[in-house]
Amino acid sequence: MIDLSTSYLGLSLASPLVASAGPLCETLDNIRRMEDAGAAAVVLPSLFEEQIAVESAHLDRHLSHGAESYSEATTYFPDMQSYAIGPDAYLEHIRRAKAAVRIPVIGSLNGVSRGGWTGYARKIEQAGADALELNVYYIPTDPDLTGDEVERRHVELVGDVKASVGIPVAVKLGHGWSAPANLARRLDRAGADGLVLFNRFYLPDFDLETLEVVPHLTLSSSHELLVRLHWVAILHGHVRPDLAVTGGVHTALDVLKAMMAGARVAMMTSALLQHGIPHLATVREGLIDWMTAHEYESIRQMQGSMSYRSVRDPAAFERANYMKVLSSYALRAERGRSAP
Numbered sequence: 001m002i003d004l005s006t007s008y009l010g011l012s013l014a015s016p017l018v019a020s021a022g023p024l025c026e027t028l029d030n031i032r033r034m035e036d037a038g039a040a041a042v043v044l045p046s047l048f049e050e051q052i053a054v055e056s057a058h059l060d061r062h063l064s065h066g067a068e069s070y071s072e073a074t075t076y077f078p079d080m081q082s083y084a085i086g087p088d089a090y091l092e093h094i095r096r097a098k099a100a101v102r103i104p105v106i107g108s109l110n111g112v113s114r115g116g117w118t119g120y121a122r123k124i125e126q127a128g129a130d131a132l133e134l135n136v137y138y139i140p141t142d143p144d145l146t147g148d149e150v151e152r153r154h155v156e157l158v159g160d161v162k163a164s165v166g167i168p169v170a171v172k173l174g175h176g177w178s179a180p181a182n183l184a185r186r187l188d189r190a191g192a193d194g195l196v197l198f199n200r201f202y203l204p205d206f207d208l209e210t211l212e213v214v215p216h217l218t219l220s221s222s223h224e225l226l227v228r229l230h231w232v233a234i235l236h237g238h239v240r241p242d243l244a245v246t247g248g249v250h251t252a253l254d255v256l257k258a259m260m261a262g263a264r265v266a267m268m269t270s271a272l273l274q275h276g277i278p279h280l281a282t283v284r285e286g287l288i289d290w291m292t293a294h295e296y297e298s299i300r301q302m303q304g305s306m307s308y309r310s311v312r313d314p315a316a317f318e319r320a321n322y323m324k325v326l327s328s329y330a331l332r333a334e335r336g337r338s339a340p
Contacts, residue, residue, distance in 0.1 A: 002288045003298035006040075008242050008264040009131045009168035009194050011104045013040035015287070016255060016299055017280055020246050021045050021108045021135065022269035026093075028100045030277065035101045037280035042103065043267065046110035046135050047090045047120065087120065094127040104130035106170075109161075117157065118164035131168040133196060134161060151183050155190045162191035170194030170244065174201055175227055184239045194242040195235070196267070197228050219270035224248030229261045236262025237309035250274075252286025259299055260306040 004015035021043045024030045031042055090107075097105045107129035109117060124132055136157065140150050154171075162169050169191070175198040177183050184195055205216040225248030232243045245258040246267035258266040271279055287299075296302055 002291050002296070003300070004284070004287060006264050006299050006303070008041070008244065009106075009170055011041065011130055011168070013104070013265065015040045015284060016259060016263070016265045017284060018043065018244070018265045018267045019272065019280075020267035020269045021133070022273070024269065024272055024277065028096055031097055031101055031105075033277045034272075034280060035103050037277050038284040039280055040103060041106060041130075041265070042097070042101075043106040043108055043133055044090075044093065044097065044129075046108040046133075047087060047124075048110045091123055091127040094124060094129050098128040098130075106131045106133055108133040108135055108172075110135040118160050121161045121165050121169075125165045125167045129167060131170065131193075132161070132165060133170045133172055133194075134158065135172045135199065139201070147178055151177070151186065154183070155186045158187055158192050159190040168193035170196050170241070172196035172199050172246070174199045175231065176201075180231055181234060181238070184235050184241075188239045188241055192241045194244060194264075195239070196244040196246050197231055197235075198247055200224075200247050219274060220248050220250075221270075222248055222250045222254050225254050225257065229257055232258065232263050233261040233307045236304045236307035252283050252290055255283060255287060256290060256302070257306075259303050262304040262307040262309075264303065 006013050006016045008016075008018070015038060017038055017040050019025060019031075019034045019039045019042045022045060024034070025042050025044050034042060094105060094107055105128070107124040107127070109120060109124070109132065121132055134157070136154055138150070138154075140147075158169065158171055171187055171192045171194070173180075173183075173195065187195065200220060203216060204213045206212075207214045225245070228245045228247055232245055235243060242264040243262055244265045244267055245261070245263045246269075249255060249258065249266045249268040250271040255266040268280075268283075271283075275282075291297075291299075
């Protein structure tokens with residue numbers, strides 16, 4: 001019998017299929033359906049730092065100040081009161097989700113500052129979450145802010161949260177770092193139990209008629225998986241935290257690639273939004289079919305089998321791959337021109 005089980009953040013999971021933070025995890029009915037379809041764990045939608053601040057009335061006063069003179073500036077910020085799950089309701093959602101399903105429920109905090117994070121991390125733990133994902137979504141726009149300072153803030157934030165809770169803590173990162181491997185090592189030393197690669201940055205658009213900044217959402221595709229595979233393969237075996245792939249996971253083959261790169265779990269949201277929650281069952285069946293055909297007995301057997309841990313100089317390997325890709329394209333183009 002094919003064994004799909006894996007472990008993530010110290011949690012024993014029936015398979016590597018995890019529903020990542022997204023709108024589908026906002027209702028208990030959907031969470032139950034995802035468990036029935038084969039999700040081994042769910043990550044609840046993020047509680048945003050801005051929501052916590054609005055509850056305390058600090059950010060609300062800051063954003064309202066001067067709105068009469070610069071009203072267009074406030075359009076850069078969402079109406080935090082319109083979010084479906086506020087801080088208190090979020091904690092209740094964790095409690096109810098834990099009571100409704102048997103699979104692990106992972107809470108999520110989204111922000112960057114150290115302020116009230118530790119307090120809400122403790123509340124999320126007390127509400128019953130099995131683990132916590134820190135979704136550190138921050139774009140440094142200050143020209144005087146150095147890359148080292150940005151990384152230091154992230155590392156300190158993780159250290160503070162880890163010191164305040166007893167549950168495992170994963171860190172969800174974007175890929176726009178100058179030295180991701182070094183940052184991963186620093187987060188490891190700060191106590192991170194998992195690294196989730198990578199966050200998707202949603203860039204806003206301009207409405208030229210209303211002169212407003214408007215949200216722009218494009219769901220992921222399997223093509224986005226490549227950068228995740230790249231860095232998971234590099235980090236596997238070099239850092240202690242469990243590695244998770246998120247972004248670009250749509251098919252059973254995507255999940256298998258993530259496992260072979262060295263991930264413990266593969267997270268998906270866009271695929272479920274596109275194809276519905278039953279898509280989880282389709283992916284699970286695809287895993288079993290492929291593993292049976294290729295004589296794999298377990299997921300653990302393949303994890304890290306295509307990582308860079310056996311490469312003496314990964315940087316040189318990357319250069320060789322880079323040159324090979326460019327030359328292969330040039331050769332294809334040349335053959336196309338010379339064909340009769």
